[in-house]
Amino acid sequence: MHNPGSVKQGSSQHCDVNVIGGGLGGKAVSIHLAKAGFKVICIEPAASVEQSVGESLDWSAPGLLSALGLPMEQLVRSQTATWKRHVTVKMRDGFSVRYGPSQWLGQKPFHIELRTLHVDRLKLDQELLDLTCEQGVKLVHDKVAAVERDRNRVCALVTADGSRFASPWFIDASGIGSSVFGREFQVPAVYSGPPKVALWKYFPVDEVVEGTTIYVDPSPSKYLEWVWEIPIQTKVVSVGYILTGAAIKAMRADGLTVEEIFRRQLTKFSRFENLLQTGGRGKLKVTSFRCRAYSKAAGSNWMMVGEAVSMVDPITSNGVTAALRHAGEAATMIQKFASDGALPCREQALYSARILSMANFFNGGIEKIVYEPPVRNRIGLARSGTIYTGPAWSVNAVYARLKPEGLFSTTLLGLLLGAFRASAWTFYQFCKMTPTTLSSDLT
Ligand SMILES: Cc1cc2nc3c(=O)[nH]c(=O)nc-3n(C[C@H](O)[C@H](O)[C@H](O)COP(=O)(O)OP(=O)(O)OC[C@H]3O[C@@H](n4cnc5c(N)ncnc54)[C@H](O)[C@@H]3O)c2cc1C
Structure with a gap:
């Protein structure tokens, strides 16, 4: 990370807020808090910015980036971003369907x-x-190596080099791999779907596509695997393949390398014939994850944001939105309760409820309606996509307008999400009990 603060090994530091992790969520919350006048220390082990995933944004993310000082037009002008106007799902047989918000x-x-x-x-x-x-x-x-605490209150963080960081407030933005406070407080997690693996690479292209494309070859008896194509620059696409941990393990046991597994999947789709010949840029990247959300996201003087608290499935394009939302809400809560020195129990519970209910809505919905076979076998993948995306877009639009914060708006949001989840569950059970063979016009 550039411009690191000079901290002597084994020294003791004090500030208003310590943030663990300088990824997207950690940087966002640090900016909000510093703008509000707090002295912030952000602790991040990586020495420089690395190319991350989280490239296809949902429709609520631009407003949240704009609040940080990065409006859409500026991001496109500086070639940091390209326009995303729709999402297209393409099947191996050439059938395709396009999703986007109605005019x-x-x-x-x-x-x-x-x-x-x-x-x-x-x-x-x-x-x-x-x-x-x-x-x-x-x-x-x-790197934060230990947490000093007094029951539900964090007192200080101790880093790998032995420095101690004390402050009245703490934010954990350490991502899915660490979740420092989730582990420290042994918070129970709610998991969705099986462990998954993503393999991805970057390819130069000639043409400009103003949308994300998802390639699928669904099997009626198997959990869905998919390939993304995201134009991260006007002439560069990110191409990734998501499959279950069990599926990749079986292929590795058959002697295939991860490169071969990636190529084998991409060759199913004619779009990638030429791209594969170029070989792509750099090495194939690999990461594994499992969607989950912690049931408690805040304590007396601490909060978790981003993937440290909830991992939303990548196919929903909601991870960046979630991290930026958490960052904004956590910063607002610290501003509101700074003089009290502690978050009231009610605020802790409301913040946790919003994070858990949103993560469960996106993860539960996509698992039941798209990833697992019963619903898509019955109504076809194209209609499953419509059934999922309608409520998903609506919920994000409602969240952006409602800006839930207090008891009333958080309860209203919870009821809306609960109604959608109950409908998805009922429909899933119905499809499971009355399976049908898919007719070709429903693919
Ligand atoms: C395969 C895949 C595809 C995705 N695609 C999309 C997409 O298309 N659209 C979308 O919106 N989202 C997507 N996401 C999600 C998105 O990438 C994340 O939600 C987003 O980057 C937010 O990350 P974060 O800041 O919470 O965590 P991270 O980016 O993981 O940041 C955590 C930081 O904490 C640091 N850290 C860890 N441990 C410690 C410690 N002990 N002390 C100090 N620092 C520590 C790490 O070095 C890291 O920099 C995808 C995720 C995956 C896995």
């Missing part, structure tokens, strides 16, 4: 923004890092 949503009285973005994460994360530095956040290049 009437952009008109009176809704005025919903119909455009969103694909982002080059290397550039976006660098722009966020520049903003973080401009706002005077102290960046420390180290």
Whole structure:
């Protein structure tokens, strides 16, 4: 990470808020808090910004980036982003279906923004890092190794080099791999779907596509695997393959390398014939994850944001939105309760409820309606996509307008999400009990 603060090994530091992790969520919360006048220290082990996933944004993300000082037009102008106007699902047999918000949503009285973005994460994360530095956040290049606490209250963080960081407030933005506070407080997690693996690479292309494309070859008896194509620059696409951990393990046991597994899947789709011949840029990247959300996201003087608290399935394009939302809400809560020195139990519970109910809505919905076979076998993948995307877009639009914060709005949101989840569950059970063979016009 550039411009790291000078912290002597084994020293003791004090500030208003310590943030664990300088990924997207950590940088976003640091910027919000520093803008509000807090002295912030952000502790991040990576020495420089690396190319991350999280490249296809949902329709609510641009407003959240704009609140940080990065409006859409500026991001496109600086070639950090490209326009995303739709999502297209393409099947191996050539059938394709396009999803996007209806034009009437952009008109009176809704005025919903119909455009969103694909982002080059290397550039976006660098722009966020520049903003973080401009706002005077102290960046420390180290790793949090231990948490000092008094029951539900965090007192200090101790880093790998033995430095101690004390403050009245703490934010955990350490991502899915660490979740420092989730582990420290042994918070129970709600898991969705099986463990999954993503393999991805970047390819140069000639033509410009203003949308994300998802390639699928669904099997009526198997959990869905998919390939993404995201134009992160006008002439560069990110191509990734998501499959279950069990599926990749079986192929590896058959002697296939991860490169061969990736190529084998891509060769199913004619689009990738030429791209594969170019070989792509750099090495194939691999990551594994499992969707989950912690049931508690905050304590007396701490909060978790981003993937540290909830991992939303990548096919929903909601991870970046969730991380930016958590960051904004956590910063607002610290501003509101800074003088009290503690978050009231009610605020802790409401923040946790919003995060858990949103993650469960997206993860539960996509698992039942798209990934698992019963619903898509009965009504076809194209209609499953419509059934999923309608409520998903509506919920995000409602969240952006409602800005739930207090008891009333959080309860209203919970009821809406609960109704959608109950409908999805009932329909899934119905499809499971009355399976049918898919007719060709329903693919
Ligand atoms: C395969 C895949 C595809 C995805 N695609 C999309 C997509 O298309 N659209 C979308 O919106 N979202 C997507 N996401 C989700 C998105 O990438 C994340 O939600 C987003 O990047 C937010 O990340 P974060 O800041 O919470 O965590 P991270 O980016 O993981 O940041 C966590 C940071 O904490 C640091 N850290 C870890 N441990 C410690 C420690 N002990 N001390 C200090 N620092 C520590 C790490 O070094 C890291 O920099 C995808 C995710 C995956 C896995």
